Amino acid sequence: MKTILKQVTILNPEQKLNQKNDLLIEDGIIIRIGNLKESDFKSAEVLDFENKYCVPGLFDMHVHLREPGREDEETIVTGSNAAAAGGFTGIACMPNTNPDIDSAEIVRFIKEKAKNHLVDVYPVAAATLSRKGEALSPMFELFEAGAVAFSDDGVAIKNAEMLRNVLEYSKNFGTPVIEHCEDESMADGVMNEGFISTSLGLPGIPNVAEDLIVMRDIMLSEFTGGKVHIAHISSKNSVELVRQAKKRGINVTAEVAPHHFTLTDESLKSYNTNYKMNPPLRSRADVDAIVAGLKDGTIDCIASDHAPHAIEEKEMEFIYAPNGIIGLETQFGLVMSELVNKKHLSLSQAIEKLSINPRKILNLPVPEIKEGETANLTIIDPDLIWTVDIAKFKSKAKNSPFDKRLLTGKSVAVINNKKIYYESKFRSI
Amino acid sequence: MSLSNRHLLGLNGVPIEDIQLILDTATTFREVLERPIKKVPTLQGKTIVNLFFEDSTRTRISFELAQKRLSADTVNSTSSSSVKKGETFKDTVRNIEAMKVDMIIVRHKSAGVPQYLTRISKANIINAGDGLHEHPTQGLLDMYSIKERLGRLEGLNVCIVGDVAHSRVALSNIYGLKTMGAKVSVCAPATMIPMGIESLGVKIYTNIDEAIKRNDVLNILRIQLERNAGTRIPSLREYHNYFGITSERIEKNNKEILILHPGPINRGVEISSEVADGPYQVILDQVTNGVAVRMAVLYLLGTMH
Ligand SMILES: [Zn+2]
Ligand SMILES: [Zn+2]
Numbered sequence: 027m028k029t030i031l032k033q034v035t036i037l038n039p040e041q042k043l044n045q046k047n048d049l050l051i052e053d054g055i056i057i058r059i060g061n062l063k064e065s066d067f068k069s070a071e072v073l074d075f076e077n078k079y080c081v082p083g084l085f086d087m088h089v090h091l092r093e094p095g096r097e098d099e100e101t102i103v104t105g106s107n108a109a110a111a112g113g114f115t116g117i118a119c120m121p122n123t124n125p126d127i128d129s130a131e132i133v134r135f136i137k138e139k140a141k142n143h144l145v146d147v148y149p150v151a152a153a154t155l156s157r158k159g160e161a162l163s164p165m166f167e168l169f170e171a172g173a174v175a176f177s178d179d180g181v182a183i184k185n186a187e188m189l190r191n192v193l194e195y196s197k198n199f200g201t202p203v204i205e206h207c208e209d210e211s212m213a214d215g216v217m218n219e220g221f222i223s224t225s226l227g228l229p230g231i232p233n234v235a236e237d238l239i240v241m242r243d244i245m246l247s248e249f250t251g252g253k254v255h256i257a258h259i260s261s262k263n264s265v266e267l268v269r270q271a272k273k274r275g276i277n278v279t280a281e282v283a284p285h286h287f288t289l290t291d292e293s294l295k296s297y298n299t300n301y302k303m304n305p306p307l308r309s310r311a312d313v314d315a316i317v318a319g320l321k322d323g324t325i326d327c328i329a330s331d332h333a334p335h336a337i338e339e340k341e342m343e344f345i346y347a348p349n350g351i352i353g354l355e356t357q358f359g360l361v362m363s364e365l366v367n368k369k370h371l372s373l374s375q376a377i378e379k380l381s382i383n384p385r386k387i388l389n390l391p392v393p394e395i396k397e398g399e400t401a402n403l404t405i406i407d408p409d410l411i412w413t414v415d416i417a418k419f420k421s422k423a424k425n426s427p428f429d430k431r432l433l434t435g436k437s438v439a440v441i442n443n444k445k446i447y448y449e450s451k452f453r454s455i
Numbered sequence: 456m457s458l459s460n461r462h463l464l465g466l467n468g469v470p471i472e473d474i475q476l477i478l479d480t481a482t483t484f485r486e487v488l489e490r491p492i493k494k495v496p497t498l499q500g501k502t503i504v505n506l507f508f509e510d511s512t513r514t515r516i517s518f519e520l521a522q523k524r525l526s527a528d529t530v531n532s533t534s535s536s537s538v539k540k541g542e543t544f545k546d547t548v549r550n551i552e553a554m555k556v557d558m559i560i561v562r563h564k565s566a567g568v569p570q571y572l573t574r575i576s577k578a579n580i581i582n583a584g585d586g587l588h589e590h591p592t593q594g595l596l597d598m599y600s601i602k603e604r605l606g607r608l609e610g611l612n613v614c615i616v617g618d619v620a621h622s623r624v625a626l627s628n629i630y631g632l633k634t635m636g637a638k639v640s641v642c643a644p645a646t647m648i649p650m651g652i653e654s655l656g657v658k659i660y661t662n663i664d665e666a667i668k669r670n671d672v673l674n675i676l677r678i679q680l681e682r683n684a685g686t687r688i689p690s691l692r693e694y695h696n697y698f699g700i701t702s703e704r705i706e707k708n709n710k711e712i713l714i715l716h717p718g719p720i721n722r723g724v725e726i727s728s729e730v731a732d733g734p735y736q737v738i739l740d741q742v743t744n745g746v747a748v749r750m751a752v753l754y755l756l757g758t759m760h
Contacts, residue, residue: 139514221651225467226628227566227588230650297567343544343565 028070029455030062034080034405037375038395040382044274044388044446049080050319051401051455054444059397073448075405081377082393083115083402083442086354087384088257088281088329091186094135095124100334100422102136106145110447112354112406113437114314115145121152122180130153144445145451148174148388153192153203157183162191169199174388177204177318179257186246193252202253202279202387207239207264209303211384216345217274218306226294228344231306232356233261240264244271247278256280258331262315269324279387280324283331284360286351287316293427300427301338315332318344320379327383330357334423352421356414356428362435366408373408378451412436457754462580464569465589466631474634478599480751481744487524498527498757501559504551507533511562514583515720518560527757528582545575552576558757579756584623584645592626593717596748598635600741601672604713609636614666616642616698617676617725620649628674629655642666643698646687658691662696667708674715675700678725691724700729705735715741
């Protein structure tokens, strides 16, 4: 079967590509790039992508799938469907499932469930058994089974000595340790600590709870030489700590979630639990620092921290509601609307942070757009104006604060593993 | 005259006219409370539910008395037992709603629950304390008691002393008093002062003698050991020695001072027995005024169209 992407602008900063061409795909392989002839068009399905961009398939390195354990909230398949709908051809899933991803069986279980999907699913395994911070997980086994990183996400690795061991041990395979940076003793609150939490009467989590662990982790990365990746960075001083660490050549990288550059703690005034997440929404000064960090490369990538919850769990008294929001299907639109259209990032920089850098951090190959390569592509329409509608989400969960929000920029198709997702349907290509 | 909002969720944003109306109406009911038969038929036929997810005998009894004196039918739900059975908060409220209630008085450990109730129920909602947020009828009765004694609120200097960070009384006092033109400050060890409070236009004292000297009114908060005061102050004794209100401190600094306390009192901790029973305080008046103010709020909301 032949498919032609007609007159699409091929953009890949990694290959220094930015050109308008036709692109012929046959059996999932890129056969030809160039201006095709009339005769070529006759024997192929033609998708007219004029004014759209073709980029290496987007990758979200921080996704919570709820399988195994909470399949009522999200499964590996529904989460992958949401990823495809959001423009992603690959995701990394976090280990706080039930049971945790701390054994090779669970890694294999996930890989098996994800096998025939368009979206590639890469498990991140627990760094310590049950993420308790007391004993190392079988990291060699987990790595061999397919884990691409280690993390106790939900919490930071419990203490300095344990993190030291995780970092030393992981040097054997070069995988990063992904850290949820939060000092446990200061993390009792339910929102950002500041004037807003005081006026709402909700217990707060101060910025410094994050900064302390970011600092600890940077110092231990320097000490051990192990790779630390700071997940969902949210505070101004943490951005500065990462900036300085990179200047000193320390092996540290960082990601930010779209809600942390889009929203502030002002949103909580409605006590809507869809604004409750961890780390919490911070202040305007933090948002500004994050945008600056994205601009100057301090923050390497953007990841959703997609966290599905059942409706009845989120519809609860604020202090009892669980943390987290889903993000796979709004992420790209928010990056375009908040960063690219506001001229904080170029489209190329956005693609680096959404496709290239996360794969590099996880030691995965970056898809190339050239003849003979497997087609792993996202087609984006940077000008498409659309309204978020949670009823149309492919995710099982609906816990998004962005419902009804007007966004500019959307993925219109993804192609990977000999499949295409286009016009809300999967089919072979 | 009627209120501008059909719920009383807090004093933040409540206009001066509304507060004035509630305080004036309370004066009328205060007189009713002095009569031999302390009952008026104003809310006959209205059904009010006191939904207390967190125990507070005092506040509940005060509301219940106010309701009975207005001849309303009242029902109490005073435990979180239904929630423990696995029923969600939303289902509990939907159930009560199905029984056709006119008004819900709610107390809950989580801030924001009264707001949430307005989204899932058609009844008038009165906040009887939500988390560390607001307790508006307490704020109103404190203002009523100050006004009753000093004749005005405008221009007064009022200092809230104690664990402001873990109080629902403090914010309601701050919002209400500032609307009425008073100057509000807080005084406590820094561990008990919440972040950013000065952005509400509140001055911070760390020295209690200074606070007594420079204010007309002190509103003394209960030091609640159950709210992990233990990690924020070394001991109740030390708190008493450095922030406790004693006769010596008052006599040394300001004999004109008026002392309020929302109760229950920890004698010998935030306030000495001598002060708690002495001439400077209006603590028991606050309790009586509480019923009158709650009658006023219930009446004004219950007769709104
Ligand atoms: Zn996390
Ligand atoms: Zn996470």
